[in-house]
Amino acid sequence: MPAADWRMARFAPHRTAVSSAQVETVVARAVGIFGLVFAAQTVPVALEQSEALAVGAGTTLMALLYGGVVALAVASIGKVAVTGTAAAFAVLYAAALAAWPLLVDDPAALGGPPWLYYLANVATSAAAIAFPLAASVAYTVLVPAWYGVLRATAPGGQADTLLATLDALYAMILGFVVLIIITMLRQASRAVDGAQDAALRRYDVAARQHANEIERVRIDALVHDSVLTTLLSAAAAETPEEQRLAARMARDAVRRLDEAGASGPRTVESVGLTVLVRRIRAALTTFAAPFTVRVVNAAGVELTVEAIEAVYSATVQAMVNSLQHADEAGRTTRRELRVRGVGTGGVVVEVADNGRGFALQDVPNERLGLRVSIEERMAGAGGTAVVTSWPGEGTTVTIAWPAGVDGATT
Incomplete structure (x- = not known):
């Protein structure tokens, strides 16, 4: 295109x-x-x-x-x-x-x-x-x-x-x-809902592919204009002044590459929050244990496709974590899913249970479900994920987009 x-x-x-x-x-x-x-x-x-x-x-x-x-x-x-x-x-x-x-x-x-x-x-x-x-x-x-x-x-x-x-x-x-x-x-x-969901998934794939292609062209230009120039300058440097200039150019090239990687491609098309709610409800039908669902202020709220995908993935992972780890022998676990629209372009999702809970400092680094699938996924999309838990007192995962909405912090 x-x-x-x-x-x-x-x-x-x-x-x-x-x-x-x-x-x-x-x-x-x-x-x-x-x-x-x-x-x-x-x-x-x-x-x-x-x-x-x-x-x-x-x-x-x-x-x-x-x-x-x-x-x-x-x-x-x-x-x-x-x-x-x-x-x-x-x-x-x-x-x-x-x-x-x-x-x-x-x-x-x-x-x-x-x-x-x-x-x-x-x-x-x-x-x-x-x-x-x-x-x-x-x-x-x-x-x-x-x-x-x-x-x-x-x-x-x-x-x-x-x-x-x-x-x-x-x-x-x-x-x-x-x-x-x-x-x-x-x-x-x-x-219409099914067609919209299918179109959303297709659009997300196409938009990401196009954004990745634009990003590739930008990185190629950056490598050509900055990195290759730096390498050529370093190869030709003979005097101390030329070597110091090449070192400064190298540091600048690394900084620009880091900034390019941090920005990443973004999609800007928006869809209604009700699409996210509908997809989460569909996911709930596949779970063995029920969640009490509460949705507030969803009408009129629109999020970017990237935000919808990130919040959906993080929410499903939080629910899966609850199903896998919250139950305790001899005790009934209650689970709640609360979705709240904020303004016209924000959302806060809370996945809560009264299960066994855990101490956050005891979670090993290799447990990727919490760190990568929830926290880093939301951070990469411009949102936040906050996990609150204590042994014997249950767990609450608060997922917010964009970052800072409703006072949420990382």
């Missing part, structure tokens, strides 16, 4: 691909917002029908379901406990629908279908968010079907069989439409 084209490629604006995390956020927020709209529309009917229910039942039911809708909207907007909140609302709605016949004291006072019907698709959408596909399909079938049965009874408004069946089918069809859309979006986003 010509130099001008390479510079343009390196500094072209980066466009973040749609990820699974973004799809889940959009879907959850859509369900939360539309849930609020549907819930608001049912308030007048719910107030009217509360007189037909047992004393206090109408108020309790409204508080629980409307509170669940609000909680779902807040969780989806704040991106906190979305799956748990959606699952809780889906279960709560199914329980309310099942208990409805027991709560109705005066069926004649209902004046129409139960107001719960208008929240049926909010519940099936919440189930699609929270449950696996098979469970979501079962929920989308069973909940509307139960409503159809309920609708034909006195507590459900005593509708004729055809109307009850049509109501149930309508709710079921809408539920399946939402479920299909969510499933297709998830499948498409997973395909």
Whole structure:
């Protein structure tokens, strides 16, 4: 690639691909917002029908379901406990629908279908968010079907069989439409995630090869312009002054070679922190022991490809070290992985366990997993790795990029 084209490629604006995390956020927020709209529309009917229910039942039911809708909207907007909140609302709605016949004291006072019907698709959408596909399909079938049965009874408004069946089918069809859309979006986003990961790996290899080629040309020029000149001058030096000049030239050439080796090639393309989180989660699925994962402030953070690779490799090595050395007979070891975005271009990863621990000064130099795979890997990429451990008190490996972010030190 010509130099001008390479510079343009390196500094072209980066466009973040749609990820699974973004799809889940959009879907959850859509369900939360539309849930609020549907819930608001049912308030007048719910107030009217509360007189037909047992004393206090109408108020309790409204508080629980409307509170669940609000909680779902807040969780989806704040991106906190979305799956748990959606699952809780889906279960709560199914329980309310099942208990409805027991709560109705005066069926004649209902004046129409139960107001719960208008929240049926909010519940099936919440189930699609929270449950696996098979469970979501079962929920989308069973909940509307139960409503159809309920609708034909006195507590459900005593509708004729055809109307009850049509109501149930309508709710079921809408539920399946939402479920299909969510499933297709998830499948498409997973395909994008896989393609992005593959492209990232290919880009990293190509970028490193190109950077190494540029570095080779630079070193060749340095050797030609500095080292060879120094050698020729030294070979031709006859007087003490000429020999001293050759020695100074040699020291300068060595210094320039050291500086060139220390700088090394760098890649500047950036990717989202969510890519790193996704790769770490994928690595966790291959481990025999579980890690509790906590991710904070990952959205909007971007790191260079080199940083992603370094932090990923160091994190996996730290987890492997924990699996190999932390367990102690007769004691359960708890392991945590905490990923925290810092600003718009920094990250701190902590791999912690409460295992046997060790004394850092007792680690032999030949143990490369700690020194080379973690500490030197991060230092070479411009980051830091700090290991904190003590016998019997567990171990914490804090990996930070760039160096100095969040006060991390080597």
